[in-house]
Amino acid sequence: LGKRLELLAIDDQCSDGVAVSTAQMLTILKQKNIKLVVGPYCANSFDKIADIYAKGQLFQIIPTTVNYTQAKTIKKGLVKMLGYTNQQAKDFFDYYNSNMAGSQVAVIYNSEDAESSEEAKAISEEFRKHGKSVVLTSYTYEATNKDYKKLAAQVLADGNAAAFVLGYPKNIRKMAYALKDRSNDAAVFVNKYTAGSEFFEYMDGLIEGVYFMALRGKEDDPEFAETLVKLRLNGFDADGLSLYGYSAVNLWKSLVNAAKSFDYNKVSNQAAKGVKTEFGSQMFHNGAPSTSESYAIYRYENGNMNKVY
Structure with a gap:
């Protein structure tokens, strides 16, 4: 939608306490007008954190696989991008x-x-x-x-x-x-x-x-090849989880463009309908993809x- 994004990186140290306090802080950080949270990457009191973000209406994308317990957590605005462990x-x-x-x-x-x-x-x-x-x-x-x-x-x-x-x-x-x-x-x-x-x-x-x-890694994904070249030309050596973090932001961008809005509810509804991204079409049922990412x-x-x- 032509808006410039600011990236705020926070290391929760895979600590439950830090992850929960981070979620609480982000929901009240009004001056930053936060619209998307990518993470956490670790389990970190998954249910509690997802509940905090949902109540604060912050769209959340988990850029790694989740376990059975986390899979049962269904919240509006929560997307488990890669499926299950x-x-x-x-x-x-x-x-x-x-x-x-x-x-x-x-x-x-x-x-x-x-x-x-x-x-x-x-x-x-x-x-x-x-x-x-x-x-x-x-x-x-x-x-x-x-x-x-x-x-x-x-x-x-x-x-x-x-x-x-x-x-x-x-x-x-x-x-x-x-x-x-x-x-x-x-x-x-x-x-x-x-x-x-x-x-x-x-x-x-x-x-x-x-x-x-x-x-x-997405290095072998033909749909990602052009993006990977652009990232490397810009000095970003993308590999491992960093690529999935990048993909999470691009997924949200596609959802926002399809919904024609940054509004939490509209973007959440769009995730359920499905969206075409630069890496292919994706649809999420109860926040989960139809297939899990392989290892x-x-x-x-x-x-x-x-x-x-």
């Missing part, structure tokens, strides 16, 4: 079935963390659906009182050739390190985003051969992230 379980199983079929697999998670517990449950369900429950064993950090070395020894002694490590960033890096330190041949899988920025430094020389699951798998080798799936 259970897609990660499906893609992990597909890779396992094609490349490691028959091998024993461990899924290690934090039973005190609802998000990793749900992810572990989704993986277990995926193996069960395909009649492969016998090869999958679940472990919790609490079973060994967060003694990562002891748990690593148990996981490997049980004959597991691969392990999907879930939990908080601290859990993931300590568990991955303990596994690789005990057996460099162990196939360790982590979610790139959940593992956090400190993962690479913490793993040091043991990072070789670690598998990273991440949302598929890619990368293996760290000789300083490079090589796509293997």
